[in-house]
Amino acid sequence: MSTPITGFTCSKHFQGYPCSHRQWKHSGNCRFVHGYSRSFTFWFAAKNLDEYGFVVDFSCLKQLEEKLTKQFDHTFLANCDDPLLPQWKKLHADGALDLRIMDNVGMEYSSELIWEWANTFLLNRDKGRTCCWRTEARENEFNAASFELTPDWYKVI
Numbered sequence: 609m610s611t612p613i614t615g616f617t618c619s620k621h622f623q624g625y626p627c628s629h630r631q632w633k634h635s636g637n638c639r640f641v642h643g644y645s646r647s648f649t650f651w652f653a654a655k656n657l658d659e660y661g662f663v664v665d666f667s668c669l670k671q672l673e674e675k676l677t678k679q680f681d682h683t684f685l686a687n688c689d690d691p692l693l694p695q696w697k698k699l700h701a702d703g704a705l706d707l708r709i710m711d712n713v714g715m716e717y718s719s720e721l722i723w724e725w726a727n728t729f730l731l732n733r734d735k736g737r738t739c740c741w742r743t744e745a746r747e748n749e750f751n752a753a754s755f756e757l758t759p760d761w762y763k764v765i
Contacts, residue, residue, distance in 0.1 A: 693709070
């Protein structure tokens with residue numbers, strides 16, 4: 609069971625990740641290939657501040673930023689069960705698109721995915737002093753999805 613967040617928190621926003629995808633099972637326009645410039649926000653918590661007085665030193669987040677760039681910058685996202693996956697793979701091999709295969713390309717799943725990335729990074733780096741307790745994946749200024757969960761290993765003192 610997760611612990612409620614108390615104490616110190618901060619957030620970091622990353623933007624400018626143009627990518628495209630489709631929700632092939634959708635009966636409306638979302639079944640067509642379309643794109644957005646995605647952005648992501650992470651909320652962090654700390655049991656205590658680091659030696660510089662930070663929850664998370666934002667300069668240490670380059671590895672997380674690089675992972676976002678590799679996954680979402682000028683890429684085409686396809687669900688692993690998309691019936692056109694063989695064609696997407698061929699287009700990738702032909703250099704027409706930069707394919708990333710995901711369990712689900714939606715913003716909700718993307719928000720959970722980046723939450724996992726952030727907490728894996730923070731647990732390895734800070735050994736439980738910090739965690740990411742909320743993320744938001746935004747496809748534009750109007751539409752966003754978030755994932756919120758305090759990792760089991762993060763216990764507020």
